[in-house]
Amino acid sequence: MSKNSIVDFSKIKDELADLAKPIQVLDQNAKVVNQAVFDSFSDDQLVEFMKKMVWERALHEQTMNFSRQGRMGFYAPTAGEEASEMGTVMAMQKQDYLVPAYRDIPQLIQHGATVTEAFLWSRGHVKGNEFEARALMPQIIIGAAYVETAGVALGLKKNGEDAIAFSYTGDGGTSQGDSYEGMNFAGAYKVPALFIVQNNGYAISVPRESQTAAPALTQKAIAAGIPSVQVDGMDILACYSVAKAARDYMLAGNGPVMIETLTNRYGAHSSAGDDPKRYRTDEQQKPWLEKDPLIRLRKVLTDKKLWTEEQEEALIKEYKDSFKDALKQADAVEPEKVSDMLKRTFEVPTPELQAQIAKFEEKESN
Amino acid sequence: MSKKSYIQAITEALDIMLQEDPKTLIFGEDVGKNGGVFRTTQGLQEKYGADRVFDTPLAESGILGLAIGLGLTGWRPIPEIQFSGFTLEAVDSIVGQMSRMRFRFNGKKNSPITVRSPYGGGTHTAEMHSDNLENIFTGVPGLRVVMPSNPYDAKGLLISSIENNDPVLYLENLKLYRSMKDDIPDEKYTVPLDQANIVQEGNDITIVAYGAQVQEAQKAAEELAKSNISCEVIDLRTVSPIDTATIFKSIAKTHKVVIVQEAQKMAGVGAQVASAISEEAILSLDAPIGRVAAPNSVYPFALAEEVWIPRKDEIVAKVNEIINY
Numbered sequence: 001m002s003k004n005s006i007v008d009f010s011k012i013k014d015e016l017a018d019l020a021k022p023i024q025v026l027d028q029n030a031k032v033v034n035q036a037v038f039d040s041f042s043d044d045q046l047v048e049f050m051k052k053m054v055w056e057r058a059l060h061e062q063t064m065n066f067s068r069q070g071r072m073g074f075y076a077p078t079a080g081e082e083a084s085e086m087g088t089v090m091a092m093q094k095q096d097y098l099v100p101a102y103r104d105i106p107q108l109i110q111h112g113a114t115v116t117e118a119f120l121w122s123r124g125h126v127k128g129n130e131f132e133a134r135a136l137m138p139q140i141i142i143g144a145a146y147v148e149t150a151g152v153a154l155g156l157k158k159n160g161e162d163a164i165a166f167s168y169t170g171d172g173g174t175s176q177g178d179s180y181e182g183m184n185f186a187g188a189y190k191v192p193a194l195f196i197v198q199n200n201g202y203a204i205s206v207p208r209e210s211q212t213a214a215p216a217l218t219q220k221a222i223a224a225g226i227p228s229v230q231v232d233g234m235d236i237l238a239c240y241s242v243a244k245a246a247r248d249y250m251l252a253g254n255g256p257v258m259i260e261t262l263t264n265r266y267g268a269h270s271s272a273g274d275d276p277k278r279y280r281t282d283e284q285q286k287p288w289l290e291k292d293p294l295i296r297l298r299k300v301l302t303d304k305k306l307w308t309e310e311q312e313e314a315l316i317k318e319y320k321d322s323f324k325d326a327l328k329q330a331d332a333v334e335p336e337k338v339s340d341m342l343k344r345t346f347e348v349p350t351p352e353l354q355a356q357i358a359k360f361e362e363k364e365s366n
Numbered sequence: 367m368s369k370k371s372y373i374q375a376i377t378e379a380l381d382i383m384l385q386e387d388p389k390t391l392i393f394g395e396d397v398g399k400n401g402g403v404f405r406t407t408q409g410l411q412e413k414y415g416a417d418r419v420f421d422t423p424l425a426e427s428g429i430l431g432l433a434i435g436l437g438l439t440g441w442r443p444i445p446e447i448q449f450s451g452f453t454l455e456a457v458d459s460i461v462g463q464m465s466r467m468r469f470r471f472n473g474k475k476n477s478p479i480t481v482r483s484p485y486g487g488g489t490h491t492a493e494m495h496s497d498n499l500e501n502i503f504t505g506v507p508g509l510r511v512v513m514p515s516n517p518y519d520a521k522g523l524l525i526s527s528i529e530n531n532d533p534v535l536y537l538e539n540l541k542l543y544r545s546m547k548d549d550i551p552d553e554k555y556t557v558p559l560d561q562a563n564i565v566q567e568g569n570d571i572t573i574v575a576y577g578a579q580v581q582e583a584q585k586a587a588e589e590l591a592k593s594n595i596s597c598e599v600i601d602l603r604t605v606s607p608i609d610t611a612t613i614f615k616s617i618a619k620t621h622k623v624v625i626v627q628e629a630q631k632m633a634g635v636g637a638q639v640a641s642a643i644s645e646e647a648i649l650s651l652d653a654p655i656g657r658v659a660a661p662n663s664v665y666p667f668a669l670a671e672e673v674w675i676p677r678k679d680e681i682v683a684k685v686n687e688i689i690n691y
C-alpha cells in the first residue's frame with residue numbers, strides 16, 4: 001500500500017480468509033473434542049445416530065445396485081454425506097417443512113416419505129410426489145430452494161406455527177443468484193428458514209474453489225445479516241447439535257440461519273454415469289475416506305461396547321431387504337396416463353384440455 | 367468425409383471455430399476438464415487452453431450476462447447452458463438483454479453470441495431436462511433459434527451461428543446426440559440460418575417438422591409410401607426465422623400439409639407455420655391443415671414420456687386423416 005492511500009484493499013481481502021474452524025464434537029480420530037456436548041447424548045441416542053447412518057449407507061449401496069440393474073431412474077449417490085444428511089434431519093420435527101434437492105432423498109424419507117415413493121420419484125412417476133411428509137419434491141433447479149424456503153418460512157411464521165423451514169443445497173448452489181435473494185428475504189423478514197449447504201467439494205466436476213473467491217460459503221450469509229457456521233460434515237454429533245441449536249434459535253423468533261457442512265461425495269455425481277476420475281484423483285479423495293462418518297462413530301460405540309460388527313451386518317441386511325420390498329411395490333404401480341396428466345394441469349380443465357382429455361381417455365381405455 | 371454422430375459434428379464445429387477465430391470463447395458449467403456432461407466440449411480445453419474454454423460458477427444468469435459483456439468487448443462467446451430447462455434461469459439475459467442490443471444501439475453494438483443448449487424428450491432424464499422450450503424463444507425479436515435434425519446440419523448450422531453477429535439459441539437434441547450418424551465433410555462448411563431443407567420429395571402431402579421429429583416424419587413417410595402416399599418432408603432447421611417460402615412452394619404442389627412438433631400444441635412453431643400458411647397460402651390447400659404435437663400438459667415425468675411424445679404412428683394417422691378429408 002502506498003503511504004497516502006486511503007484504504008488497503010489487500011488487507012481487507014486477506015482478512016476474509018480468516019476462517020472459523022469448523023465445529024466438531026468428534027475429531028477425525030473419534031476423539032471427543034467437545035465433552036459437554038458429547039455427554040449430553042445418551043447411549044441410546046448415540047446408537048440411533050449410528051443406525052441412521054448405516055441405513056443411509058445401505059440405501060446408497062442398494063440404490064446403486066438397482067441403478068446398475070436399470071431399475072432406478074435419476075438418482076444421486078449419497079455415500080460420504082451420511083453425517084451431514086442424517087445429523088441435520090434428525091434435529092427436525094415432523095411439523096417442519098423440508099425443501100430438499102435431488103441428493104436429499106434420505107432426508108425426505110426420514111421426514112416421512114416412503115421408500116417406495118422415493119423410488120417412484122427417481123423413476124419419474126407422479127405417485128412418488130404424493131408423500132404425506134411436509135416437504136416439497138426434490139428440487140432439480142438449483143437455487144430455487146433458497147427463494148422458496150424463504151417463502152415457506154414466512155408462511156409458517158404468519159401462521160404462528162411452531163415450525164421451521166429447512167432446505168438443502170450444495171456448494172455449487174451457493175453461486176446461483178437465487179441463493180442471495182432467498183437468504184436476503186429470509187433475513188429481511190426475520191423468518192425461521194434454515195439454509196443447509198452441503199459442501200461436498202464439487203458441483204458435478206467443478207471444484208468448490210472455482211465457485212467463488214469467498215474463503216467460506218458461510219460468508220455468503222453474512223451479507224444478508226444471517227448468522228452462519230461451518231460444521232464438520234463428517235461428524236454426525238456436530239451436525240445434529242448445530243442443526244438443533246439453529247432450530248431452537250429460530251423458533252425463539254430470531255430469524256434465519258445458514259449452516260455449511262464440510263463433507264464429500266464418495267461416488268459419482270449421479271447414477272447417470274459421470275466418471276469422477278475425470279476431475280479428481282484417488283489421492284485427493286483419500287483424506288476424505290479417512291474422515292468417514294461411519295468409521296468415526298463406530299469407533300466411539302465399539303469402545304463403549306454399544307455396537308458390534310454382527311449387529312451392523314444384521315441391520316444392513318434388514319435395511320436392504322426393506323429396500324428390495326419397496327422397489328417391488330414401486331414395480332406394481334400402474335403407469336401414468338396422459339389423460340390424468342392433462343386433468344391435473346389446471347384445477348378445472350380448459351375447454352381445449354377437455355377435448356384432449358376425451359381423446360386420450362378413449363385411446364387409453366383400450 | 368467420415369461417419370460422425372450428431373454430437374461429434376457439434377464438437378467438430380466448435381473445434382473449427384476455436385481454431386479459426388481467436389476471439390471465440392467457450393464457457394459454462396462442466397465444459398472444461400470434464401468436457402461437458404455429454405462430452406460435447408471434450409478435449410477442447412486441453413487443445414485451446416483454459417483461457418478459451420473454461421468452467422463457470424453454477425449460475426445461468428451469470429453465464430449469459432458474462433457472454434453479453436464479452437460480446438460488447440470484442441469477443442465471440444459460445445456459452446453452454448447445460449440443459450435447456452435451465453435457460454429459464456437466464457431469460458432476462460436472453461430475452462431482455464442480448465436480443466435487444468442491436469436494436470437499442472441502432473446497430474452500433476451487438477451480441478455475437480451462440481448459446482448452445484441440449485433439449486428434447488425420450489432419454490428418461492430428471493424433471494426439467496427434456497422440455498421443448500423453443501415456444502418461449504421463437505417469440506423474441508432479435509433472437510435466432512436453430513434446431514438441427516442431423517449431423518450434417520448440426521455442424522454447418524453451428525458454424526453459421528457462431529459466425530453470425532446476431533444472438534443465436536442453438537438447441538441440440540438429446541436423443542439425437544448419439545443415436546444418429548452420417549457421413550459428413552471433415553472440413554469447414556456452413557448451412558444458412560434461414561433455409562428449410564426438403565429432406566424428401568413427394569407429391570401428395572407436405573410434412574413440416576424440425577428437430578427429432580424430422581426422423582419420425584421420415585419414418586412415417588416411409589410407411590405411408592407403402593400405401594402409395596407420397597410425402598414431401600420439410601425440415602425447418604431454424605425455427606426463428608421460419609423459411610415459409612419453401613413451405614409455400616411445397617404446398618402449391620401437394621395441396622395438403624401436416625405440421626409436426628414435439629412441443630405442446632398450445633403455442634409456438636407449429637402454430638406459427640399454420641398461421642403463415644393461412645395468411646399467405648391458404649388457397650394452395652384443398653384440406654384443413656393437420657397438426658401433430660404433444661398434448662397441453664407439463665412435460666411428463668420420465669416413466670410416462672413415451673406415451674406423451676408424438677411419434678411416427680401419430681403422424682401416419684394424421685396424414686391419412688388429411689389425405690382422406
Ligand SMILES: Cc1ncc(C[n+]2csc(CCOP(=O)(O)OP(=O)(O)O)c2C)c(N)n1
Nearest residue numbers: 103140141142170171172173202203204452
Ligand atoms: C439451475 C440448474 N443449473 C444446472 C443444473 C445441472 N446440475 C445438476 S447438479 C449440478 C451440480 C450441483 O452441485 P452442488 O450444488 O454442489 O450440489 P451437489 O450435486 O454436489 O450435491 C448441476 C450443475 C441444474 N440442475 N439446475
Ligand SMILES: [Mg+2]
Nearest residue numbers: 170171202203
Ligand atoms: Mg457439491
